[in-house]
Amino acid sequence: MNRDKRRAIFERLREANPQPTTELEYRTPFELLVAVILSAQATDRSVNKATSPLFEVADTPDAILELGEDGLRAHIRKIGLFNSKAKNIIATCEALVTKHGGRVPHDRKALEALPGVGRKTANVxxxxxxxxxxxxxxTHIYRVANRTGLAPGRTVRAVEDRLMRWTPRAFLGDAHHWLILHGRYTCLARKPRCGACPIYDLCEFRERHHYAEVEAD
Structure with missing residues (x-):
């Protein structure tokens, strides 16, 4: 895929959604951090259902530490892997209080040093x-990048590096959200909605014609 086609793809995505954002509900960097930790192997909808009442009673590292692991677990028990997530969030809150004055650090290395925070969470x-x-x-961005030909790669890091290198700088601030939403609602894993795709004619997915016909039927 050449540079002009990549630019055209992002222009189309921007036209369809000029101000994309995460579907996780949050008010502060700390609330976002907690929500992203909880979102691993869980839907944003399930996370929002849990964090809405949680953040009403505990929306700072100190407040969550006061809840304790059992109290936190009671709020997130319907989310997958809630036991390990509760442990990580408590440990992260302790680190934020003792090392960062209760604030979420604006630094990749410091973020990735927090329990339960990997590269993807830090990037979000x-x-x-x-x-x-x-x-x-x-998984959505990995699929879209490979299927469309936008930035193919065998590993998540390879896709990330190529997207960072090949995405026109004017689109980098929002590209993360556009690609996730495109993968979540249009470029679906099992049955991509090619007939409703705004970048259909720019996509290099070999089977797009088949799925466009299925969509039309």
Whole structure:
């Protein structure tokens, strides 16, 4: 895929959604961090259902530490892997209080040092909370990048690096959100909605004609 086609793809995605954002509900960088930790192997909808009442009673590291692991677990018990997530969030809150004055650090290395925070989570926080041009490659972005030919790669990191290198800088701030939403609602894993795709004619997916016909039927 050449540079002009990549630019055209992002222009189309921007036209369809000029101000994309995460579907996780949050008010502060800390709330976003907690929500992203909880979102691993869980839907944003299920996370929002849990964090809405949680953040009403505990929306700071100190407040969550006061809840304790059992109290936190009671709020998130309907989310997958809630036991390990509760442990990580408590440990992260302790680190934020003791090492960062209760604030979420605006620094990749410091973020990735927090329990339960890997590169993808750090990228989400850096991009969404702090406006950094990062690319948090989840299963949706990995699929879209490979299927469309936008930035093919055998590993998540390879896709991230190529997207960062090949995405026109003017689009980098929002590209993460556009690609996730495109993968979540249009470029679906099993039955992509090619007939409703705004970048259909720019996509290099070999089977797009078949799925467009299925969509039409």
């Amino acid at each position: 926080v850096l991009n969404t909370a702090f406006g950094e041009p990062t690319m948090a490659v989840d």
